[in-house]
Amino acid sequence: MWRGYILPLQIDSFGIYAWIINGLFWAWIVHACLKWHFIGMIPGMLIAPWIAQHTGSTWASFAVHAIGNSPLWIILILGILKPPLDDEIKLRIKELNA
Numbered sequence: 001m002w003r004g005y006i007l008p009l010q011i012d013s014f015g016i017y018a019w020i021i022n023g024l025f026w027a028w029i030v031h032a033c034l035k036w037h038f039i040g041m042i043p044g045m046l047i048a049p050w051i052a053q054h055t056g057s058t059w060a061s062f063a064v065h066a067i068g069n070s071p072l073w074i075i076l077i078l079g080i081l082k083p084p085l086d087d088e089i090k091l092r093i094k095e096l097n098a
Helices: 002-031 038-055 058-081 085-097
Strands: none
Touching: 002 038, 002 058, 038 058
């Protein structure tokens, strides 16, 4: 919705600079509460609307967003799927005693 509906309206008002307004407005409205990494997120918040504006596709900005978030999801999934440390220790003790 943000880049599919609001960005085209902003293009009508701000022309070729709409992606900057869109990215900074999105940063201010949604991500300003994340003060610990807000500055680090600004490049990504500007890249996604730039890609959406210049390709005319919200799928392109979706892909950028997914690629940026994928390391976190990979770490979370690996952490969930990994057996607890206690199980590993018990398994190694069994192997040593066998």
